[in-house]
Amino acid sequence: MIPTVRAVLGRILTDLGSTLVEVVAGDPDPVRPVGGVLIHDPMDEPARLPGAVVLGVGVAGAPAVAALVERAAGLGAAAVIVRSPVAVDDTVAVAVAGSGVPVLGLTPGASWAQVAALLRALLAVDEFAGEDLAGAGEDVGGPLSGDLFALANAIAALLDGPVTVEDRGGKVLAFSSRQDEGDPARIATILDRQVPAEKLRDLEARGAFHALYRSEGPLYVDGVADKPRVAIAVRAGGEILGSIWVVVQDRLGPDGEHALTEAAKVAALHLLRRRAGEDVGHRLRADLLATVLEGGAAAPQAAARLGLTAQPACVLALTVLGDSSAPDLLAAGHRSGEALALHLAAVHPRAATASLGGVTYAVLPSGSDEAAVRVADTFLSRIAPRVPAVIGLGRLAAHPGELPRSRADADRALRVLTAGGTPHRVAHLSDVYVASLLLELADRVHAEDDLPDNPVARLRAYDAEHHSALTETLAAWLDTFGDVVAAAAAVHIHPNTFRYRLKRLAEVADLDLADPGARFEAMLHLRLTPPTP
Missing domain, CATH: 3.30.70.270 (Reverse transcriptase/Diguanylate cyclase domain)
Incomplete structure (x- = not known):
């Protein structure tokens, strides 16, 4: 039976490492199971949750980090996360070495709520992949994207304008209702699920994307289409995941800009969950396919799960x-x-x-x-x-x-x-x-340490010693089915010279050129044993 897919520390580091966390102390065990998420509270003793990732909210300074590591070890935790930059001294190093609990640093600016929700989503995705996908057939590997469309509709209701959520390449990941209130460029975008190429080039030429990805808040874009837009980058830590675009009639007020900023944080969580779900699906399908191709007792079940x-x-x-x-x-x-x-x-x-x-x-x-x-x-x-x-x-x-x-x-x-x-x-x-x-x-043949003596080997040894070309002569003669004129032309010598060489190579190699078996063996040796450089 194929084992249930479970989250392990190495996979979580792979999924989040480029975006949210980095290893700052210790050597994480990549196959260590992760059982859940605990939020550190110095005023409360949490329930023991083996394999948990402990979030050290508000923990700063080497002594506090070392104390958190020791406490996490008593709870059977897999790792702790604290805000970067992390002070790592001998106290922290000793605590990590003695407990085996690594310390991860959270990227400055990332939301603790976002990290907690994302970790729980990753664990839920793995549980989904291990159990629900067992009989899913064609659904194996489908994106667990979250309800981005519901989010787009909520933003549209708050800001009173049609909304799209796009990736960095202009692909539409979700859109709200009321798109008919937009303009021809927006309608074309929705129909193709992609921002038109000419609009992307125009935005790039205006520096709109550069400004958008550098800005922490909303950016107003005019003159690219019939109606103005307000956009905001969707980011997690320092990584840009995509953007939200709203067709507006006028500039938003402070409340509207705040609502769009908060919506971008929610969209980041959805996009990270979507990416995590796709990664799980791809890994699961790869594991199942490898099982099928290797054969064995688990292959029939893997084939059934792949349909x-x-x-x-x-x-x-x-x-x-x-x-x-x-x-x-x-x-x-x-x-x-x-x-x-x-x-x-x-x-x-x-x-x-x-x-x-x-x-x-x-x-x-x-x-x-x-x-x-x-x-x-x-x-x-x-x-x-x-x-x-x-x-x-x-x-x-x-x-x-x-x-x-x-x-x-x-x-x-x-x-x-x-x-x-x-x-x-x-x-x-x-x-x-x-x-x-x-x-x-x-x-x-190449694996043999001591090949037996044969005519081709004798010819090559003779050529090496006398700087002759008898092996080349034999190869040309065999390749042209014994046609001396054609073979001589192939090696650029006179036919009479070729005939002399042919007679000489038969003597040197002790090769009977009239014997079909001998000719076949010579052809095999020429093919299988290339000349020594």
């Missing part, structure tokens, strides 16, 4: 050609994987995608191999020539139990594609089977 039991499916393996350690290639691989997930979601709602070990794997429900090839070809044609990606395809699996074998096929085909053994960008294992066998045979 992959209803029809045959095959595995696609995607990678980007190039140096795997290059940062640009890693980024291109990540973008290509996301693009493939989006493409397959449009093709089939049950398609499951995850990146495992630098390769993006997808399980695509399909009725035939030809259909899978068409999907892969279509996708690569859309991202080419910007991204040099290739896709290996596995055999069609009649049921989830055959998907591990389909993955093995896709991996073998992908290796041939990345090794340059075929001009194609999409291939089934059956298309490149011989090339795959040769690569696997080469692996075994």
Whole structure:
């Protein structure tokens, strides 16, 4: 049975680290379970909650931080959070080392109420992912975004104007009613769920976004559309999450500006919960897909949770050609994987995608191999020539139990594609089977410490000692099926000279060129054992 997803300290640090908290003392255990949130109150003894994150509201100074760490350890806490900058001295270091409770610093300006609500939301999301998603099928990984639309309507009622909540790229995440009271630019934005590109360029040219993201309060924007706007950045700590835009008739009063400022804080919580929910969903789907592709006792249940039991499916393996350690290639691989997930979601709602070990794997429900090839070809044609990606395809699996074998096929085909053994960008294992066998045979040959003597090895040794080209001569002759004229032209020498070299190499290598078996063995050795540099 697949274990219930539970929040651990490492995941919480990953979700909040770039936005709200940083480790200032101690070495957090990334797999330490987190059981809840406690708010520190020096006048009250809280109930013991193992694995809690303790919020040290108002705790400042090294002695107070050390005392909080010791108290949190007595409660079985996983970590404490205090406001940055945090005074860390020997007293704090000793308390942390002795208790194992790390100290996290909260970004200045972040709301304690926001942090407490966000942590509880993360815990609730994990509980939701572990229990409610067990039979959700296509709902696995759906965004737990909170009711942003209700918030937009509430802001519209307070400020008497239509509202949109947008991300940093101008994508509309939620909008209020009464959009017909806006102007053509706002209506176009709602219809496309995206601010028109020309409006974004205009705002950028005017410096509106620069001013908006630097301002802590509302910003009035005139002249971009028929009606003026008031906007405010939605931020958590130092990170800009998006913005709220309101079509207004006139400037807001102090009460209206205060209401919009407070609404931005609430919107930040919704957007953080939305991002956390999406991250949980993506991780859950990746874990489930990895379980399916590995096989084993848990694979059938994982396949059922992903909705992959209803029809045959095959595995696609995607990678980007190039140096795997290059940062640009890693980024291109990540973008290509996301693009493939989006493409397959449009093709089939049950398609499951995850990146495992630098390769993006997808399980695509399909009725035939030809259909899978068409999907892969279509996708690569859309991202080419910007991204040099290739896709290996596995055999069609009649049921989830055959998907591990389909993955093995896709991996073998992908290796041939990345090794340059075929001009194609999409291939089934059956298309490149011989090339795959040769690569696997080469692996075994290279793993041997002492290869037996053979004609090709003798030729290479002779060439190295006498600075000759007998190995090149043999390769050209074999490649041209014994056509001396064509082989001589390939190596740019006279046919008579080539014939002399051919006779000489047969003597040096003790190779019978008239023997088909000997010729085949020589071809294999040339292919499997490249010359020593």
